[in-house]
Amino acid sequence: MAASENERVGTVETRGIEPVPDAERRGRANQMFWTWFAANISILGLPLGAALVSFRGLNIWQAAVVAILGSFGSFALVGALSIAGKRGGAPALTLSRAVFGVRGNAGPTLVTWLSRLGWETINTTTAAFALLALLDAAFGIRRNTVLTVVCLLVFIGCTLLISGLGHATIMWINRWASYLFGLLNLVVIAFLATTVDWDKVFHAQVGPVSSMVVGVGMIAAGTGIGWANTGADYARYLPRRIPGGRLVAASAFGAGIPLVVLISLGSLLAAGEPSLASASDPVSAINTMLPSWMSIPYLIAAFGGLLLSNHLSVYSAGLTMITLGIRVRRTLAVGLDVVVTFAGGIYFILIAKDFYGPFITFLTLLAVPINAWVGVFAVDLILRRSYDGAALMDVGRSSRYWFRGGIAWAAMIAWAAAIVVGLLFTEASTSATDVWFSGPLAHSWIGSNGLGWVVTLLLAAAVYAVLRRFDGTVRDEASGQAPQQQVLPAPAAQELS
Template structure:
């Protein structure tokens, strides 16, 4: 029998960083790793200035009963803390010079890594569909203002599809070109759309019912813990398995602490501001937390003449988030074994989210509630992956570049039948435990306070360590 030595495409590409990144998932040569943490600060900042932070903050007040000041604390702990984990995982990208799910082959095995990779890709595509649908609603609202058309997507199916197409095209222009263009665009666009968000935020502050803010009764500690879980699962945890995709171009001499700080501060600053503002708005108007179209709900709080800059800011923030997500999804698609160049993988992912957005805007009766619930379910296996991966990082300071690209029996990461049994077992066990707290054990203190994801992390990390995963 001929040994299976299947490898991913363009593994011999040695094109340096330029306008078009032709490299796939193969490790970046050390000579081309010249990045610095300031680049990552802007990448994470840009990816988190979308308006989706406002309804997330509204949920803390309207959904869990927190006061605004409790919500601010929860926003800081949940977003900064979860993105500190993102920064910690990005250290592996600096060490190995490859995308996160590609490095994960060294941990789970060439075949055992298929599960975590598939979950990661589904999660990325899900959030991209959220971004695309929300941005298309924003663009549709702009047309409503300019041409006085109906705001309902179903009244203008052709226009709706065109709005989706514009957003997807602008996404491909950046994500398709690759790392160097992505880093540059995220940095400069942050100033433009960040400034617009500040202007819009200033007008939203004027609508806050400060008497309702002051009259709120503090919620118990358990509610704050549940809020931290909601914020962590909705922000940093979903990005953890994508962090190494960007940090793989970081210089080998970059300090680990600088990577953690760049992610925690870069994402934490805009998230704390947006989530806090959303909680203040919901103190006087809880309907924001339940809005089927958060773009329209927030627009209704602003003066009519502020609608255009607000919608532009909303569209731009979502676009910046989508740039990073689609870039990562393209690399994850290649890791899954799809044998096409990276730029084509980006196009495939965009086509999937294009079709998904059309369905949710023109066919489905509802979108945000059920879909966010589905994405939240995926946070359990992603958290389990993080637990195993982080423990493995404690001893693995380098990766075999040849073995990473060899998914056959000749690979040093083949282990037993292509599976590393300790890693896969710990991952699977943690998933089962995590879902128990969303099902049969949902009525326990842990389940009621949304702490199942923490138990998931502990079980994954602890189980892998006890089975010897933390040792050489």
């Protein structure tokens, strides 16, 4: 397959999850900068910043430090894990088969797919709010049920067009749309800064250090951690010769710059408008702070920023769905994904009473297995030299990654143990009286200070690093030897990609 067929802007990418050959690798590390810049110029950063002040009691300087640590740090991790994509040429969860086994990988893959669906639903819902507000501001058209459904369909249609075309088109749009919507955001940000109650900002009390620790975890979970298991999806077309450090730097700065600006602004705005952090419609909450002439560019920027984030999520979700075993082409997988997202958007807008409560709760719960996966995958990436492309696509007993019964037990035990321990320190709730889940250690020092995610990641990494030394099938695979299970006379089950 010629490289031009999959890397030509405006044409449909025909490649699925199969590894990209070296002859078809193109691009530079700065592609990752634009990928993550585009994904993070949406207005969702504003409520995150507002939460640092309203819910955590931080002042603006503390919130800025938290924003820097949480966003730059979490996306540096995204960049580090994307090295696997450059090395193996396949999506992150496809490469994960080499770590968990072709069957054991189903658990992490399912969690990743659910995570992507959650982000897409949030993006779609927020974008529909933006489009409804835009129609009201520009044409005086009031919101109703039919118009709400139409706005959802418009956003989903735009997402489907971009995600369906695939990698080359996404990379091109990320760069040039970032200029356009980034400029619009700067105009809006400059005006919003003039509405800040600076007296309250400069006289705000210093919050406790423990709240800063919680804030870093909250920002990391709400930004980079949610993308950590998809970074390789966008690096798999890059040449192997690109230094991994450049991917880390490009990812951290690409996401960190817009996030720090937006989160810091959200913190400033919360000084005069504390309700922003808990607004059921964050788009309208910010829109009320603007004069009518500023509303239109603001709402266009909001819609565009959310679209840039959503098409990345849908693209990855389609690849993840195929890895999960849904035997369809990538374009159809994208279509199925947006159908589910549409249903979620209908629920959030027309049925659910609270918007960000379920959002934060959802992130809190899914962050546990995602962090556990990150810990295991990161250790494997450090120790692994290469991936076997043919074995990644072979889900039968003949696969090099069959291990024992299709499962790499060292990875699975480490992942499961870290999830159990992580949940012990986790509490997921929409309010003090609406607690969805509370682990027995959620109110311990670790749990109360938001360090459960750190424990989860480090425990998964440590347990896997130890157990893999005693797993003979993992040692055989790492040394390049054929695992013992490969001698079994069973045909390989090749996967449609």
